[in-house]
Amino acid sequence: RKEVEQDPGPFNVPEGATVAFNCTYSNSASQSFFWYRQDCRKEPKLLMSVYSSGNEDGRFTAQLNRASQYISLLIRDSKLSDSATYLCVVSRGPNTDKLIFGTGTRLQVFP
Amino acid sequence: GAVVSQHPSRVICKSGTSVKIECRSLDFQATTMFWYRQFPKQSLMLMATSNEGSKATYEQGVEKDKFLINHASLTLSTLTVTSAHPEDSSFYICSAPRSPGNQPQHFGDGTRLSIL
Numbered sequence: 001r002k003e004v005e006q007d008p009g010p011f012n013v014p015e016g017a018t019v020a021f022n023c024t025y026s027n028s029a030s031q032s033f034f035w036y037r038q039d040c041r042k043e044p045k046l047l048m049s050v051y052s053s054g055n056e057d058g059r060f061t062a063q064l065n066r067a068s069q070y071i072s073l074l075i076r077d078s079k080l081s082d083s084a085t086y087l088c089v090v091s092r093g094p095n096t097d098k099l100i101f102g103t104g105t106r107l108q109v110f111p
Numbered sequence: 112g113a114v115v116s117q118h119p120s121r122v123i124c125k126s127g128t129s130v131k132i133e134c135r136s137l138d139f140q141a142t143t144m145f146w147y148r149q150f151p152k153q154s155l156m157l158m159a160t161s162n163e164g165s166k167a168t169y170e171q172g173v174e175k176d177k178f179l180i181n182h183a184s185l186t187l188s189t190l191t192v193t194s195a196h197p198e199d200s201s202f203y204i205c206s207a208p209r210s211p212g213n214q215p216q217h218f219g220d221g222t223r224l225s226i227l
Contacts, residue, residue: 041202043218044155097145101154101155102154103152
């Protein structure tokens with residue numbers, strides 16, 4: 001079983017749509033969770049950290065379910081510029097800076 | 112602006128060449144840096160942890176004699192791919208936390224390595 005699993009997609013949605021991505025992780029000791037965005041042939045950029053209570057940043061909402069070891073990202077009112085690959089990222093365990101990346105979910109927003 | 116600089120961004124060279132990639136933290140000291148590799152349509156895979164003033168720690172399956180890491184100062188880590196072969200062609204990227212245990216990390220722009 002992969003340490004971090006994501007649906008690779010692609011998710012093809014029209015502008016203005018709401019889209020949700022899911023991610024599961026295998027290490028119950030992981031303490032830090034993130035969503036990164038990666039554009040084609042570029043480095044990953046932090047989209048948002050994910051907190052146990054859930055958190056929102058503009059059109060983006062992240063949720064964490066520790067019991068189910070499940071993370072989600074919701075994007076509302078999709079823009080063309082949201083087209084990218086979204087990476088679910090989890091720390092390897094407690095007290096570590098080592099990150100484990102999912103393979104990413106590809107999103108394509110069309111006009 | 113960028114807080115981690117990686118150089119070069121693109122390398123094309125012949126099989127058997129050794130290639131050095133630099134990763135610099137620009138406005139902070141990084142006692143730890145991480146090196147990742149990403150093959151097309153795959154996730155970033157952690158290769159090794161670069162530790163300032165001590166030996167790097169390598170992930171399982173990564174050959175330390177093939178991928179030489181040097182972290183001689185608090186702002187610079189280098190990855191040298193020795194005697195590179197076509198199967199080493201990949202996207203190599205470094206990252207650094209601004210301080211230990213401080214998430215998230217800052218990533219360099221990455222180096223796209225192509226071995227002919």
